[in-house]
Amino acid sequence: MQAEQTRSTGAEQIAWDLSDLYAGVDDPALEADMQRADADAAALDRDYRGRVASLDPAALAEAVARYEQIVELATKAGVFAHLIWSTDTANPRYGALLQKTTEWSSQLEQKLVFFTLEWINAPDDLAHSRIADPALAHYRHWLEVTRLYQPHMLSEPEEKILAEKAVTGREAWVRFFTELMGSARYTFDGQELTQSAVLAKLYDPDREVRRRAAAALTGGLRRNLPITTFIFNTLAADKASDDRLRRYPTWISSRNLSNEVSDETVEALIQAVTGRYDLVARYYHLKRQILGLDELADYDRYAPLPAAPGFYHWDDARETVLQAYARFHPEVAGIAEQFFTRRWIDAAERPNKQGGAYSASTVPSAHPYVFLNYTGRTRDVMTLAHELGHGVHQYLSREQGMLQAHTPLTTAEMASTFGEMLVFSDLMAKESDPNARLAMLANKIEDSFATIFRQVSMNRFEHALHTARREEGELTSERLSAIWLETQRAMFGDSVRLTDDYGVWWSYVPHFLRTPGYVYAYAFGELLVLALFRLYREQGDGFAPRYLDVLRAGGSDWPEKILAPLGVDLTDPGFWQHGLAELDALVSEAEAIAKGS
Ligand SMILES: [Zn+2]
Known part of the structure; x- marks a missing residue:
């Protein structure tokens, strides 16, 4: 990998042109937009505070449109600051703009909160008639979804206090954890490595390097274990009190609500995935045989399969993706091509990027940037x-x-x-060398496992963690490690030997703290796509136009309604089996190639 970095990738000069948002950090239009948003927010307050629930349908539609316009202006300024900062995080002018827009938009949000709160607290009868009114048809789903939070909202002063205290409470603990992990060093062969450097060594072809990297990570995590245990406990308790105050029945309910799925749908997904843990064991048994090892230890999970590493010049990458997209549908390829021709991509590697x-979707009046x-x-x-x-x-989806x-x-x-599936199946169709095919398949399988099985096993860890914290009180490091090993062993079965050292590896996963309950959404998305890909193969050319309609719909309706025209029933517990069957087929294909070679 080191050698590849010195070779020209062809992407060295691929920099985006952000002028469709603003000409630069000094563009007067940026400051003008921020001032306009402030003025519009003040006008919104003046015109509607105390009146939102009593507006007639046409007036409410106009009010929501004005609110939407302010949100768009705020997002445009904030997104521009973020995009430009991410290309050079060491530039103090970019950092200052990012901080300025962050503080500004949080102030602006405070000024706007009355608007959604008044809508949320409007009487049910009136709200239902507004949602059904043709004058508000364009905003129907937003009106519906915003109301879902009604049972869980507190009064405006209470909400303000919670938001303000969270800065020095929850958010401070999350930031402390992030900084702790960022500054932690892991001793590997006498060198002090960062977490990402030591994790990267788990992909090394040399088993001894992998073993020592795992030991280095474990050693570093153990040193911080009293602190991380305290942080995990504190944030689990904080979440428990939040859920109690906001009347959420379970630890996962608030997440499901923001994901727009029912507790039952999520439960069916978890059941389906944990019911196919046998696939994980099957694949890792195969991987052990291919690697020629007596047993697979936890530090062997990411060992690369023997195959020549491919190299793609930027121009080849572009052609590969655009061709695969074009074979699916010309409109998809046409949109993707604009990202290259109109400089909507920043691809070069640079210091401090x-x-x-x-x-980034940015705003509907502009276009996304990659x-x-x-x-x-x-x-x-x-x-x-x-x-x-x-x-x-x-x-x-900008049209929404x-x-x-x-x-x-x-x-x-x-x-x-x-999109990845389209390119993967294209590359597989072109490749005839069995070893290369096997390596490609293994990569695909391991990626899918990481998004489906690993995320669901992590969801099981979170479930046990939050349940135990609520029932048993403060948890020890040993208890947390026992839960981690138990939920991981359930997934690997006897295919991977998980050492006791591996028991402390729960303690560096930021998602558990930053966004509790988040992880299953990855499994949801990946299984959905595997099922969609199967439908695409079955339905042929008739699939693409319906799929494009789904993309155009954005978030304008419930996911199950948007997906229904494709023949997808998210409420059917059996639905998830289609995606799992597709994974089963990938594992079987890998087994067949391995047997033949
Ligand atoms: Zn993504």
């Missing part, structure tokens, strides 16, 4: 396919407007994962 990749760190690995081609999938989805373009988390990864 943020890591990772994302697609952010990458392109190094030329096969993985990077998949990431390009993934982020462009988001980009196409975000581009098409600021309040309804966004999808809930559960369907947010649909187009991205589907």
